[in-house]
Amino acid sequence: MAELSNQLMAAAVLAYLIAMVCYAGEYAFGKRSRIGRAAIRPVEAKQLVGAGATVPADTVPADAVPPVVVETSETPAGRDRGELVGRIAVGVNVLAVLLHLGGLVTRGVAADRMPWGNMYEYILSTTFIASAVWIGVVLARPAVRHLGLFASLALVVMLGAATMIAYTPVGPLVPALNSYWFIIHVSTIIIGSGIFLIGAVPAAMFLIRNGYDEGKRKFPYTLGKHVPAAVTLERLTFRLHAFAFPLFTFGALIAGPIWAEASWGRYWGWDPKEVWAFISWVVYAGYLHARATPSVKRTVATWIALLGFVTMLMNLFGVNLFFEGLHSYANAG
Amino acid sequence: MTVVEQRPAAPAAPPPRRTNRLWALLRNSWRQLTSMRTALVLLFLLAIAAIPGSIFPQRAVNAERVTQYYQAHPDLAPWLERLGGFEVYASPWFASIYLLLFTSLIGCVVPRLLDHVRALRMAPPEAPKRLERLPEHAEPFPRAGEPAEVAASVARDLRRRRWRTKVREAEDGSWTVSAEKGHLKESGNLLFHFALLAVLIGVGFGHWYGWHANRLLVGGNASGFCNTLTQYDDSTLGPRVQPADLPNFCLKLTDFDATFQSTGQPKTFLATVQVTQDGGPAETRKFTVNDPLRLGDANVYLLGHGYAPVLKYTDRFGVSQTKVVPFLPIDAMQTSEGVAQFPDVNIDPKTDKRDSTLQMGFEGRYLPTAPTDGRATSAFPAEDNPMLYLTAYRGDLGLDVGTPGSVYSLDQGQLASGELKNVSGTRPHALKLGGTWTLDDGTKLEFVGTRPFATLSVRHDPTQGLVLAGAVLGLIGLMLSLGGHRRRVWFRARRNTDLTGSSASSGGTLLAAGGLPRTDYPGFPDEFKAVVKAAEEGTP
Ligand code: HEM
Numbered sequence: 097m098a099e100l101s102n103q104l105m106a107a108a109v110l111a112y113l114i115a116m117v118c119y120a121g122e123y124a125f126g127k128r129s130r131i132g133r134a135a136i137r138p139v140e141a142k143q144l145v146g147a148g149a150t151v152p153a154d155t156v157p158a159d160a161v162p163p164v165v166v167e168t169s170e171t172p173a174g175r176d177r178g179e180l181v182g183r184i185a186v187g188v189n190v191l192a193v194l195l196h197l198g199g200l201v202t203r204g205v206a207a208d209r210m211p212w213g214n215m216y217e218y219i220l221s222t223t224f225i226a227s228a229v230w231i232g233v234v235l236a237r238p239a240v241r242h243l244g245l246f247a248s249l250a251l252v253v254m255l256g257a258a259t260m261i262a263y264t265p266v267g268p269l270v271p272a273l274n275s276y277w278f279i280i281h282v283s284t285i286i287i288g289s290g291i292f293l294i295g296a297v298p299a300a301m302f303l304i305r306n307g308y309d310e311g312k313r314k315f316p317y318t319l320g321k322h323v324p325a326a327v328t329l330e331r332l333t334f335r336l337h338a339f340a341f342p343l344f345t346f347g348a349l350i351a352g353p354i355w356a357e358a359s360w361g362r363y364w365g366w367d368p369k370e371v372w373a374f375i376s377w378v379v380y381a382g383y384l385h386a387r388a389t390p391s392v393k394r395t396v397a398t399w400i401a402l403l404g405f406v407t408m409l410m411n412l413f414g415v416n417l418f419f420e421g422l423h424s425y426a427n428a429g
Numbered sequence: 430m431t432v433v434e435q436r437p438a439a440p441a442a443p444p445p446r447r448t449n450r451l452w453a454l455l456r457n458s459w460r461q462l463t464s465m466r467t468a469l470v471l472l473f474l475l476a477i478a479a480i481p482g483s484i485f486p487q488r489a490v491n492a493e494r495v496t497q498y499y500q501a502h503p504d505l506a507p508w509l510e511r512l513g514g515f516e517v518y519a520s521p522w523f524a525s526i527y528l529l530l531f532t533s534l535i536g537c538v539v540p541r542l543l544d545h546v547r548a549l550r551m552a553p554p555e556a557p558k559r560l561e562r563l564p565e566h567a568e569p570f571p572r573a574g575e576p577a578e579v580a581a582s583v584a585r586d587l588r589r590r591r592w593r594t595k596v597r598e599a600e601d602g603s604w605t606v607s608a609e610k611g612h613l614k615e616s617g618n619l620l621f622h623f624a625l626l627a628v629l630i631g632v633g634f635g636h637w638y639g640w641h642a643n644r645l646l647v648g649g650n651a652s653g654f655c656n657t658l659t660q661y662d663d664s665t666l667g668p669r670v671q672p673a674d675l676p677n678f679c680l681k682l683t684d685f686d687a688t689f690q691s692t693g694q695p696k697t698f699l700a701t702v703q704v705t706q707d708g709g710p711a712e713t714r715k716f717t718v719n720d721p722l723r724l725g726d727a728n729v730y731l732l733g734h735g736y737a738p739v740l741k742y743t744d745r746f747g748v749s750q751t752k753v754v755p756f757l758p759i760d761a762m763q764t765s766e767g768v769a770q771f772p773d774v775n776i777d778p779k780t781d782k783r784d785s786t787l788q789m790g791f792e793g794r795y796l797p798t799a800p801t802d803g804r805a806t807s808a809f810p811a812e813d814n815p816m817l818y819l820t821a822y823r824g825d826l827g828l829d830v831g832t833p834g835s836v837y838s839l840d841q842g843q844l845a846s847g848e849l850k851n852v853s854g855t856r857p858h859a860l861k862l863g864g865t866w867t868l869d870d871g872t873k874l875e876f877v878g879t880r881p882f883a884t885l886s887v888r889h890d891p892t893q894g895l896v897l898a899g900a901v902l903g904l905i906g907l908m909l910s911l912g913g914h915r916r917r918v919w920f921r922a923r924r925n926t927d928l929t930g931s932s933a934s935s936g937g938t939l940l941a942a943g944g945l946p947r948t949d950y951p952g953f954p955d956e957f958k959a960v961v962k963a964a965e966e967g968t969p
Binding site: 267275277331334338339341342345346349350353354355357358359360361362363364365366367368371372374375378379381382384385386388389391392407415 | 465466468469472473475476479480482483487489490517518632641692694718719720721728730732886888890893896897900901903904907908911949951
């Protein structure tokens, strides 16, 4: 079973790679595809409220009307190849997620417990959530499909890193982890972190697209040419983060302390893992604040979200490798 | 995006007067402090300030590591100490950041609470003149009935959908319905921020009024302890706790059960204790890892366990003494190290004088399961093949000097000075369970057996409940806040004066509608359509 899990994970990584290549293919077809065209359609800066209109108290938010990506009815005669490759990419991506899920499930069966007992399994689960959420987003809103290249790239890198530096053979749980709070605490953190992780993709692409829109034409900004419109990206970023934040809050700042109280006698002890969860939480709270403050630019707010991503990586990889703490499941290898 | 409601600007300040300068400065600083930007900056400072605590060892987390750090970096450590690097979360600079943040928070949320209460009591505002300029609007449509009736009916319908509504008559005889929804967003936001305050207060009081202490408790009826400071190995009382405040209870470890997987990984631990509270009857309670023993004013947590060999020493005069000495585990297989010291032996019964050169000390390892290959590390954490490896020392143990020594190792000074000498050779002597070791001077050491011990942490945090309640309320507020949407819709009912038709005389009403989402809310267009559709159909 453990062997099967490893094989499924290898297959999943391979499938992510193929999906990535397909996404890249569609990307290369650029604006010939429908998505590509939608992406570069300039956002209509609609004049929402005319002068003299007596809108009470406050102004209408400039993006109150979502920049709906209009599905143009006619695709040019002759199959739109970019479109086709894009659809294949999503298909392969779905397959990759299923393989990933299979890898997790077989791992859990092999160990006869939830597959969250050590750092390797933890990263596997978090990336699975990230990946599943990404598929959910892309199925619900095909307009953001161009992000797939970057989403699958991020997943491949993280899975590769997990396999290389954190691989751990299947083993049982230490009794300290044997508690239903273990399931509640870890599962909510994994879901929250997974969504935060994938949220960094639209965040980064928003910054790139925004730079492109401002006329920057140097390397990273050229990537912005075919991704969805900046407003779409920014809103997607916010919604993912706003969804993940309460989950993470619950997992890290409520369930975690409850369990720590029962197991170690104190609900909060500034163990390195706790410190970094706190830091991530404060940074993401900063992001939500910044975004709610009209005088703070959206780009600044989004940089804060990316900073949050860095702190999450620190929590996933760094804390486990550099520091020694009470979180025994954090031990690498 | 969220549009933060602008509070009306303060009325123009009176002409500046000298005496007002200080006041103005104070007021400006306060405004600065309570602005969202300052809150952002402080949040960042807090995040950055937390980092050193994960890099440098923290005394509150692991004091031993701090000592190690001192040894490894003798130059750097004193400096770090001065900067609070080993006690980051209790340092003045860390405290100053969160106190500023929370001052800012109070200054921010109290006025917002007042505003919000005011907003809750105010009727939804009058409709804008031109509904068709709102982001959502509907072409005017006819409905039967007088404008006043139609307006009332629309309002009734909206109220049923839990909108707050207000019907007004305009000067030109038309009627407007103003409706508003989503105040829960701001309520949730305020709840969240106030809950943060509650958490901080709870944490602070917990620190002042809480206490904790540790104790290694050997199993068996002879060795219990009571909840007084002198009976603990170490303890920390909050600044507002007196030793006499500790609740009155006594504990005895009657049984300790550990089971292990074949790999040696622990499976279960179960401690059985006898508790007497306030001099009441003794009751038997069981607890384990993740499931502490909860007494009224204190909780007892099981942190670890180990074995305490029972050693019987018979001296030159045939007098024997028995000691139960806990050996501390040094690896996951319970290889343990410890020392047994017998200062009051070899006392000549005739003179009754103690000869300090004849005190005995034994130092070494205990292996619950000695491997067959003779290595000196345990192969399994349970006692399948117990074995002691000991070295004997004779001489002055150095226990009388007054400096409290460790009970887990011999006095290094005495060993170095030669006052305490190895009398059993370089190879430790192996002792099986029940075995007896005859030393060079004819005295004997018998390995009688072992007793389990448990390391316990006893703690009391009076505000734990408050902190938890704050955190849960905060989460609820957060979800309301992040999930809520403020939005408004208006209807204007006019007499239908469309003269091209024949309905002019029959009356009837022309109903126009507009809607304004006040926060980022992609679902608003659909909701608006549903509201308008309901108004078109009317409620029977
Ligand atoms: C103690 C640290 C603080 C934390 C962890 C924190 C956290 C948060 C979070 C997570 C949000 C977004 C969720 C929501 O919309 O309710 C938020 C919103 C908000 N916070 Fe804070 N906050 C803190 C301090 C402050 C301070 C000092 C102020 C005032 C200067 C403030 C003012 C606001 C406002 C006005 C919003 C609402 C934004 C909106 O309309 O959506 N917060 N806060």
